[in-house]
Amino acid sequence: MTAPPRSAPEPLAFLFDLDGTLVDSVYQHVLAWREATQAAGIELPVWRIHRQIGMSGGLMLHALLRETGRPVSPEEAEQIQRVHREAYAKQAPSLRVLPGTHELLDTLAAHRVPHAVATSGRMENARHALKLLGLRDDVPVVTRDDVRFAKPDPDLFLAAGERLKVPMNRCVIVGDSVWDLLAARRAFALSVGLLSGGYGQDELERAGAYRVYQDPADLLRHLDEVGVRLG
Known part of the structure; x- marks a missing residue:
């Protein structure tokens, strides 16, 4: 008896965080x-600030100020975020893509692997890093402006998956912070951690990463381990 033909597997998609994952911009x-x-x-x-990078600006500020015990008015919080935007913009010339970023994105595109970028930053901040990526027109970008809640809520990744029309159980979320990986767990997606944002391997694995690599270049060398066949 002839076996029925096997149907083609559903597409696998990659949803990337931006800062610390594709672009060296965390510090x-x-x-x-x-x-x-x-x-x-x-x-x-500085180390306390670093531990919160990856959240939305408002949530991060709330977490930092909770540690000081100092109340901050909504007007003062807005002023702090404004100064952050201005200070970060001044550092834009120092931003660089992480090793292997362009090669990884080009490889995925060449093999028609859907991918998107989902960042907790608002477009006003994210545009500095996004400009370095030179993304193709068919690569969706989801920012804090597009969703109600940012990481560790899953909204950014859910929106990115919807734009690619790929269910979350076929998505691999790639991030450098525990907040990325916690959001991935809440989205019921697999996640891969990168060490390029400053978190340790054990922290990323505890947050849910099933694989951890050094940077985009290291991930590219091990794409077969995360389900991408390039042959």
Whole structure:
């Protein structure tokens, strides 16, 4: 008896975080947040700021100020975020793509693997990093402006999957922070962690990463481990 023909597998898609995942921009954000909080008379160690990078600006600010115990009015919070935007924009010339970013994106495009970018930053901030990527017109970009809640809520990744028309159980979310991976778990998607944002392998694995690589170049070398066949 002849076996029935096997149907083609459903497409696999990649949903990428931006800062620290594709572009080396985490520490520029950290220094911009330090400048913004210091301008408001709030002293925070740089390492504490780094631990919150990856959240939306508003949620991150709330988490940082919770540690100081200092109340901040909505007007002052908006002022802090404005100074952060301005300070980060001044550092835009120092941004660089991470090793292997262009090669990874080009490889996915060449093999027709759908992919998108989902960032907790608003477009006003994200445009500096996005410009370096030179994304194709068919690569969706979802920013904080497009969703109600940012990471660790799953909204950004859910919106990116919808734009690609790929169900979340066929998506691989790639991020460098625990907030990316927690959002991936809440979206019921597999996640891959990258060390290029400053978190350790054990932290990323505890947050849900089923594979951890150094950077985009390392991920590219191991695409077969995450389900991409290039042959």
